[in-house]
Amino acid sequence: GKEVNAYLEQQSALSSQPSVGLEKWTLIQDVLQKLEQPTYYISTWQYQITFSLVPLGEVIRSHTDPIEALNDFYTTYNRIGVISKEKSEAVRVLQKRMQRTENYLEEAFQKLVTVDGDVKNEEIGHILMANLHQIPERAERVTLFDFYRDRDIDIKLKSDLSPQRNAETYYRKAKNERIEIDKLHENIALREGELEDLKNHLQEIEAFESLKLLRKYLKNNSLLADAPILSPTQLFKHTEFEGYVILIGKNAKNNDLLTKKYAYKEDLWLHARDVSGSHVVIKYKAGRKIPNSVIERAAQLAAWYSKRRTETLCPVIVTPKKFVRKPKGLPEGEVVLDKEDVVMVEPRGL
Structure with a gap:
């Protein structure tokens, strides 16, 4: 059955050398011996309690x-089998979402490579403007010297437009091209942040040993299989600055959701000092220090989305999320800080 095949694969993976020929035969003989003189194993395999004649996965007894x-299997299954099954389903859902996000990122990066590799519309506009006198009227195509690449380039034209108007058309396309590239960069940064969140959720889920706490965590973070998939960018105001995702709470309840469920210990947390306002979170990137320019931009947003919006300068608290606590009983949106720095910024919105 599948358990025996999985056991053979497991033993092959543990071997220091690939299982070929004699090694495979030895493994098969070992399995046959186990089946002829059975020992009954209760183990955890693929997050589920398994009853098997081979020591598959992590053997319990x-x-x-x-x-x-x-x-023993019946008792064990009823005691920890349910949480293992639900944990397995949660992991499956998360891995599916992670795969979908990774696929999007791969496609987006490929699109960026394609765009970067093409001749830019702005460059074509410059080439046309530098050679207006060489372009015949009502021409549909023209071959000109590409001084960016030191070779000739064939340029498509609209015959009903003058050479200068054709150049202006390419400049308009260039503007849209830049918008598309900027949007791609923003979406990539947002999806990278979402992927990091999913990985963090996966680690949290795998550590749960209480079914009640697991279910509560899955519900609070919209991770149930039948729950609608809501990304941080759907739940909060957001922007991207210099490759970093900045999330902004919409109200007191939304602030709690952002700080408690979507911010992790290495993220930076910001809030206008001594007044009510939005919680703002800069998503951390592994191995990178968040630049001061990004912190300043996030602080401007925290100031803008607060009661200090109309002030010339606003003090804004900046601290890693690990120093932000939400003791039981505090009103929505309120937190306790164990450590903080303050920056002064001019309020500025999105």
Whole structure:
């Protein structure tokens, strides 16, 4: 059955050398011996409690008496099998979302490579403007010297437009091209942040040993299989600055959601000092220090989305999320800080 095949694969993976020829035969003989003189194993395999004749996955207990083994399996399954099953389903959902996000990122990066590799519309506009006197009226195509690449380039024209108007058309396309590239960069940064969040959720889920706490975590973070998939960018105001995702709470309840569920210990947390306002979070990038320019921009947003919006300068608290606590009983949106720095900025919105 599949358990035996999985066991063979598991043993092959543990071997220091690939299982070929004699090694495979030895493994098969070992399995046959186990089946002929059975020991009954209760183990955790693929997040589920498994009853098997081979030591598959992480063995919990083993028995030589089949009745004793079945009784133990029944008890164990009822005690921890349910949480293992629900954890397995949650992991499956997360991995599916992660795969979807990774696929998007791969496509987006490929599109960026394609755009970067093409001749830019702005460059074509410059080439046309530098050679207006060489372009015949009502021409549909023209070959000109590309001084960016030191070779000739064939340029498509609209015959009903003058050479200068054709150049202006390419400049308009260039503006849209820049908007598209900027949007791609923004979406990539946002999706990278979402992917990091999903990885953090995966680590959290794998550590749960209480079914009640697991279910609460899955519900609070919209990670149930039948729950609508809401990304941070759907839940909060957001922007991207210099490759960093900045999330902004919409109200007190939304602030709590952002700080408690979508901010992790290495993220930077910001809030206008001594007044009510939005929680602002800069998503951390592994191995990188968040630049001061990004912190300043996020602080401007924290100031703008606060009661200090109309002030010339606003003090804004900046601290890693790990120093932000939400003790039980605090009103929505309120937190306790164990450590903080303050920056002075001019309020500025999105």
